[in-house]
Amino acid sequence: MATLDITGEQFASTIEDNDIVLVDFWAEWCGPCKQFGPTYSAVSEKHPDVLFTKVDTEAEQQLAAEAGISSIPTLMAFREKVLVFSQPGALNAQQLEQVVDAVKALDMEEVHAHVARQREEAAATAGRQDGTQIPDA
Numbered sequence: 001m002a003t004l005d006i007t008g009e010q011f012a013s014t015i016e017d018n019d020i021v022l023v024d025f026w027a028e029w030c031g032p033c034k035q036f037g038p039t040y041s042a043v044s045e046k047h048p049d050v051l052f053t054k055v056d057t058e059a060e061q062q063l064a065a066e067a068g069i070s071s072i073p074t075l076m077a078f079r080e081k082v083l084v085f086s087q088p089g090a091l092n093a094q095q096l097e098q099v100v101d102a103v104k105a106l107d108m109e110e111v112h113a114h115v116a117r118q119r120e121e122a123a124a125t126a127g128r129q130d131g132t133q134i135p136d137a
Contacts, residue, residue: 003044003052008063011055015078020050020103025064025074027057033073036090043096050100077103082111 003024006014015021024040026033044052057064057072067076070088077085077099084103091099 003041003054006053006055008060008066011063014051014053015081018051019080021078022050022052022100022103023076023078024052024054025057025067025069025072025076026054027072029058030072032090036073039091039093039096043093043100046097047100050104075099079103079106080108080112082108082115084111 040052055063057069073090074088075091076083084106085099
């Protein structure tokens, strides 16, 4: 499968509607992005079960800001709507294959349980900070 260019308007639904989504944040003027592009496209052809997307950070500046992109290229991987990988810098084909394989191999029950614990801890911490919850004895 070829890569798919997505916009800020499509980003959330793309993540929600697909099991595994890789996102390459890039720009036309970026030399490392141009080097990574053919590698990203070639690896996408080997994994029809993974959606490989691209976000042009120049055209989608708000999305790039919301995603916290401070360096390009940046690769993000989502699985079952959870961000499971984020790294700036161009990868070679072997490194990208390793990322794809690792994302596919994740125990998502464990990942979802971890995310739930983090949310509970964050909510408990926020409650303690605003005085609405009694601290643990």
